[in-house]
Amino acid sequence: MKNKIRVLLLLTLLNLTLASCQKNMEQKEYSWTTAACTPKNYPAEIFSGHLLTNLKPNSYYAYLPFNTVINPKEGLGSNNNSTTDGATGIVPKKLDITWISYTENKSYSGVFNLDANKIEALMINGDREPFYDNKLKKIVINKYYGYGINVGLLPGGVVLVWVGGSENTTLVGRYQAHEDKNVDWKVAHSSMEEKKGADEYVADIVSRLPQEIKNQIVHGRIPFGYWDTLLKQYNLTPVVKPEDKVESIYFNYINGEFESIFLSLDDNVMSIKKRAAPRKMNIVWHDINDRRMESDVYFDEKKIKALFEQTKPNEGIGFVINIDRNTKPRETTGMAIKLKTKDREIDLQEAIVSQETFTKPVPY
Structure with missing residues (x-):
């Protein structure tokens, strides 16, 4: 009798193990790429930006879009700058970024700890992607495990981070950077080697903005804090x-x-x-x-x-x-x-x- 019970227990344990293995095999790994955005008509440019997947030295990191002016055509959170850089099956834990806010003619820097648990919870189970299958004549639901981590750069050094998939986009963090007067922008643009050249470069970017934004700059009325509302x-x-x-x-x-x-x-x-x-x-x-x-x-x-x-x-x-x-x-x-x-x-x-x-x- 004891041998039978022992065999039954072993069979039950084996079935549970197989079921767990099958579930793990069915579970696809999430992946993510990087993106950056600003509020419309408040352009910025990243000097150096990385999402790090580990807090240890020499950990894997993914680049944020750099060497390009970021100025989306829509509202907060939309972006027209993304990269193919990212990772699969691991979550970013830290953001290290330096950028220039062109409407302020100021550079900002910050190193921030991300809410890795929240980010992973949003990605690990995948997003639903329903579509109508013409052959089967019914709705089929696929799971999508590709995500974008979008970093928003706001006037005043405010940083927002969103995680977006096919089903939902969620704001996962707000951070405050500090003004950085030691950024060597001539590394990115040779014309910015001296202050005069840097100011002319910034003025050229600003000259393409709507008159309303130019007036804000001239009269010191950039609406800091508006985006928090x-x-x-x-x-x-x-x-x-x-x-x-x-x-x-x-x-x-x-x-x-x-x-x-x-x-x-x-x-x-x-x-x-x-x-x-x-x-x-x-x-x-x-x-x-x-x-x-x-x-x-x-x-x-x-x-x-x-x-x-x-x-x-x-x-x-x-x-x-x-x-x-x-x-x-x-x-x-x-x-x-x-x-x-x-x-x-x-x-x-x-x-x-x-x-x-x-x-x-x-x-x-």
Whole structure:
């Protein structure tokens, strides 16, 4: 009898070991590349920037984009500068960076400890990538393990770090660098060997900026601290009507985060979490004839921010999306959006810059 029990225990242990091995074999390793950004019209350039994967000497490091002017065309968190440098299966633990802020004509430096546990938690399980398989005639969900670590360089030496995949982008850190007057910029640009040449180089970059930004520079009115106000989050939950058959909602938020909400995959369950005010919304829904439609809604950053600031601290807020199901393709109306709290409603119509609706033959 004892031998039988011993054999059963061994078989059970073997099965558990095999199951664990199979799971590990199925689990793909995450990978990441680097990127850098600035607020629109506040250009910067990295002199030296690395994400280090270990705190020990001679550890692996990945370069951030350098020798190029960084000035994205969209809001906070967007970037048009990225590299193929990165790593697989290991997480960055430290950021070491030196850069110039052209609107201030100042260099900044900093060495920062990253929240490695949070970064790895965002990458290790992969992001969902749903698509419609025409052969199988159904939705297939793949897992995507490729990510970008985006470093934001703000006036005043503020540094933001985001981790972005195909499903979500999350802000994982805010840091403060110090002004660095000892950066040898002639190594990067020979024309900056002397102060006069360096000032002329900076002036050339600034000359291409909008007049509003030039005026800020001349009158000392660069809005330091403004971008921190964009990071504020609210107890915000999107609200849609069941009859609209909303399949998915994609939000770009003014704090640089991005979120995919797959209602048709998640039994119409809307997660309750902290969210910033949105910059853009894309929503897929069904019209009165059950035809699949897709609508884009763009918000003015300052107006949407001001309307959100009318709410009370820590109160629950519904982001109510009312859809006119008679909306036709190419129409620029059809979405009415408001904030709803326990005791009031705030119409967001004045913050909408534009909206347009299209047909969408297949989901995702």
